[in-house]
Structures are given as structure tokens and as C-alpha cells.
Amino acid sequence: MILSVKAVSKRYGDRPAVDNLSFALHAGEVFGLLGPNGAGKSTTCHIMTGLLHPDNGEIRVFGEPPTEASVRRRIGIAPQQIALYERLTARQNLQFFCSLYQLQGKTADAAIDRVLDLVGLRDRANDAVKSFSGGMLRRLNLAGALIHNPDIVLLDEPTAGVDPQSRNRLFETVDALKAAGKTIIYTTHYMEEAARLCDRVAIIDQGRLLALDSVNALLSEHGGPTQISYLHDGQRHQIDTPQPEQALASLLQQHADLSQLNVRAPTLESVFLKLTGKHLRD
Numbered sequence: 001m002i003l004s005v006k007a008v009s010k011r012y013g014d015r016p017a018v019d020n021l022s023f024a025l026h027a028g029e030v031f032g033l034l035g036p037n038g039a040g041k042s043t044t045c046h047i048m049t050g051l052l053h054p055d056n057g058e059i060r061v062f063g064e065p066p067t068e069a070s071v072r073r074r075i076g077i078a079p080q081q082i083a084l085y086e087r088l089t090a091r092q093n094l095q096f097f098c099s100l101y102q103l104q105g106k107t108a109d110a111a112i113d114r115v116l117d118l119v120g121l122r123d124r125a126n127d128a129v130k131s132f133s134g135g136m137l138r139r140l141n142l143a144g145a146l147i148h149n150p151d152i153v154l155l156d157e158p159t160a161g162v163d164p165q166s167r168n169r170l171f172e173t174v175d176a177l178k179a180a181g182k183t184i185i186y187t188t189h190y191m192e193e194a195a196r197l198c199d200r201v202a203i204i205d206q207g208r209l210l211a212l213d214s215v216n217a218l219l220s221e222h223g224g225p226t227q228i229s230y231l232h233d234g235q236r237h238q239i240d241t242p243q244p245e246q247a248l249a250s251l252l253q254q255h256a257d258l259s260q261l262n263v264r265a266p267t268l269e270s271v272f273l274k275l276t277g278k279h280l281r282d
């Protein structure tokens with residue numbers, strides 16, 4: 001088992017931040033933790049990686065507690081809070097990360113080149129970090145998490161404050177890490193990102209796991225019907241259907257002259273709404 005979370009809870013005062021959470025990761029998957037601000041995603045990440053002790057429950061990473069040194073070397077964490085030295089260059093920042101893992105000399109140089117390539121910052125290696133955009137800082141933050149070539153990579157809200165170009169580059173990096181066989185934990189409150197990147201998504205709210213499955217399974221189980229609306233004979237019509245392809249085919253067969261066809265498929269937002277009665281982005 002790569003990583004398992006069993007009945008984990010954590011309270012701050014009388015407020016539960018994580019409430020009896022259980023799940024297990026599959027090797028090589030991109031696992032999404034999707035939930036609104038304050039859902040408990042970061043707290044879960046900190047517990048999973050041994051940075052925070054749970055009040056109850058158990059975490060196992062490769063069969064060991066996450067606080068074991070041998071386990072820690074196999075996890076890379078790109079935290080929500082960016083931790084970089086502004087006055088140093090990208091390469092110098094990564095040298096610091098190398099020193100944390102006793103990587104030196106040519107091994108360190110090769111590791112730095114590898115991660116700069118992965119995040120698309122090789123050509124900015126010698127520029128001071130203070131000249132970087134928010135998106136470039138995020139990418140360098142991720143590069144630091146990858147320096148020791150970990151088996152599990154955890155990205156906590158990696159697209160916060162990121163421009164579209166850097167966001168796409170981050171997505172490509174996640175794809176490349178998955179292709180290299182890494183297991184990835186990706187937290188976000190953006191359903192589009194979870195849908196684009198994740199093999200399975202855990203939907204959490206108020207510290208509790210509400211559902212866990214592939215995006216398609218979540219959509220078909222909790223997303224509700226697809227809404228098809230169209231104009232015919234001067235009137236707008238709407239049908240709700242769980243089988244949009246068939247419904248569309250028969251509709252077009254019946255009314256060749258319909259117009260303003262609009263198809264609204266369920267999204268993870270509809271799943272969240274169905275499960276909690278509220279919007280993901282309240």
C-alpha cells in the first residue's frame with residue numbers, strides 16, 4: 001500500500017478540521033482532494049506527510065508512519081505557502097533544497113537541471129527569484145519538492161495566484177510526473193483542475209469525506225441529468241436525461257429544424273451541490 005489514511009481526525013479547539021477521514025492511494029495515480037476553502041485539505045496534507053499529528057487515526061506510507069526518515073525521503077511536498085529566497089537565483093534556491101537531502105556536486109547539478117526542465121524554468125535558472133511572476137514562483141516551489149526524486153508528490157493548491165500560462169505548464173508537469181510513475185496528491189478548490197488532472201477525486205467538506213471515485217463515476221452517480229434545451233416552433237423546450245447521446249440523436253431525428261441547441265452536462269460543481277446542498281465556491 002502506497003499511502004493509507006485510517007479514521008484520521010484533527011480538531012482546533014472545538015472545531016473539527018479533519019473528521020474521521022479514511023482513504024488509500026493507488027500506485028501511480030493522480031489523487032485529487034477537492035473541497036472549498038477551509039474544508040480541511042491542507043490539514044489532511046500536513047497529517048499525511050507527518051508535519052502534523054492527528055488527534056486520532058493512523059497514517060501509513062509504504063507501511064511506515066510518515067514521520068520515519070526513510071519515508072520522508074520518498075515524499076515531496078509543494079506547500080501552499082511558497083518557501084523561496086527572493087534574493088537568490090532559481091539555481092541557488094534549488095541548491096539549498098539539495099543540501100536538505102545531502103545532494104552534492106554533479107549529482108546536485110543533474111538534479112537541479114532535471115527539475116528545472118520538469119517545470120519549464122531551465123532558461124531562468126540564473127535569474128533572481130524576486131524577478132519571477134507568481135506562476136514562476138509556484139513552479140520553482142514545485143521544483144524544490146521534486147529535487148530528491150520522490151515517489152509521492154503532494155501539491156497543495158498549486159495554482160493559487162497563477163497566470164494561465166504557468167497553470168498549463170503546471171498541468172504538463174503533473175502529466176509528466178504521472179507518466180514517470182509517480183503517485184500524486186493534488187489539492188484544489190477548482191473543479192476544472194480536478195476533472196482535468198485526477199484519476200480519482202475525494203470530495204471533502206468540513207473535514208469529512210463525502211465521496212471518492214473517478215470523475216466519471218462521481219458525475220454519473222451524483223451529478224444528476226444532462227439538460228438539453230432547444231428552440232422549436234418559436235418555443236424553448238428542455239429535457240433532462242441521463243443518456244444525452246441517445247436523447248440528442250432522437251431529438252434531431254424528430255425535429256430537423258430545431259435551433260439554439262444547448263447541452264449542459266453535469267460537472268463536479270453539480271456533484272458538490274448534490275452532496276452538500278451548497279456551491280463549491282460560496
Ligand SMILES: Nc1ncnc2c1ncn2[C@@H]1O[C@H](COP(=O)(O)OP(=O)(O)OP(=O)(O)O)[C@@H](O)[C@H]1O
Nearest residue numbers: 012016017035036037038039040041042043044157
Ligand atoms: N493552525 C490552525 N489553528 C486553528 N484553526 C486552524 C488551523 N489550521 C487550520 N485551521 C482551521 O481548520 C479548518 C481546515 O483548514 P484547512 O487549511 O485544512 O482547509 P483547506 O481546505 O486547506 O482550506 P484552504 O484552501 O483555504 O487552505 C478551517 O476551519 C481552518 O480555519
